[in-house]
Amino acid sequence: VICHLSAYHHSRTVKSCVGLALFFIITGVPPVSVPEKWPGGYMDCGGKSQSPINIVTRKTVKDERLTPIEFKNYQQTFKNSITNNGHSVKVNIPITCTISGGDLSTTYKAVQFHLHWGKDGGPGSEHTVDGEQYPMELHIVHMKSNYADLATALRDPNGVAVLGFFYEVILLNRLLYFSLPSISLAQLIPPEQKLTSYYRYKGSLTTPPCSESVVWTVFETPIPLSMDQMKAFSKVQFYDGKSMANNFRPVQPLNGRLVYRSAGATLWVSSVFLFICTVSFYAHHI
Numbered sequence: 001v002i003c004h005l006s007a008y009h010h011s012r013t014v015k016s017c018v019g020l021a022l023f024f025i026i027t028g029v030p031p032v033s034v035p036e037k038w039p040g041g042y043m044d045c046g047g048k049s050q051s052p053i054n055i056v057t058r059k060t061v062k063d064e065r066l067t068p069i070e071f072k073n074y075q076q077t078f079k080n081s082i083t084n085n086g087h088s089v090k091v092n093i094p095i096t097c098t099i100s101g102g103d104l105s106t107t108y109k110a111v112q113f114h115l116h117w118g119k120d121g122g123p124g125s126e127h128t129v130d131g132e133q134y135p136m137e138l139h140i141v142h143m144k145s146n147y148a149d150l151a152t153a154l155r156d157p158n159g160v161a162v163l164g165f166f167y168e169v170i171l172l173n174r175l176l177y178f179s180l181p182s183i184s185l186a187q188l189i190p191p192e193q194k195l196t197s198y199y200r201y202k203g204s205l206t207t208p209p210c211s212e213s214v215v216w217t218v219f220e221t222p223i224p225l226s227m228d229q230m231k232a233f234s235k236v237q238f239y240d241g242k243s244m245a246n247n248f249r250p251v252q253p254l255n256g257r258l259v260y261r262s263a264g265a266t267l268w269v270s271s272v273f274l275f276i277c278t279v280s281f282y283a284h285h286i
């Protein structure tokens, strides 16, 4: 396992790290089929509350109950054991890290995290915001802490809570490359004070069995990543030796679902701005 740690200096030092697995042990899991064919084999994939979705910020509903998420034990390090599950690179979390608050009904514990990405830094996130697709998206999968395994949690309509984080490619001043045998969840995500703005909706797993048991939290602040790091993901392979890129599911219909936003989340194109544009358009064309 090779990991790149990048540090860059802005007004203050921000560290961002992501584990990159370039070589994998081949297991018995069959290669993933195209998402369009999933509903044939997995009934839930054709359901009405599927993920990912395009978040239209103008249509999100502000919800004061969406207070900052409380992260417990996210600082604790654990052994970085990456596996290729045929859809993504996945890291199981062997220690107890939990989230609560933010209108979650109970405490959820982290089970695993994985990533979705494009090719050579091209579009690759699963969720999109106002139609914009980011180059990569991190999913930290949690389940209600009273459940023993994910299979049980998936039978509860609110059994699973996934935190979604976007990545953005930025120019980094300095890059550090070294192997990292242990990581913490806190190393992967932006600092807590940048995590107050997020979107919330009810959806599903984005890979089969597409169970509609996920409370989604998608954070507004992207994680910075260098282009070199981003491109390294194109070296990850499917079992058949083909490069694992574009491992994202296309956005699914909302079917009347509402997307809520925390008090801190911004409307990317405010309606006031649109109103001014409309007025000035008519002023020039009458």
Ligand SMILES: [Zn+2]
Binding pocket: 114, 115, 116, 139, 206
């Ligand atoms: Zn995912």
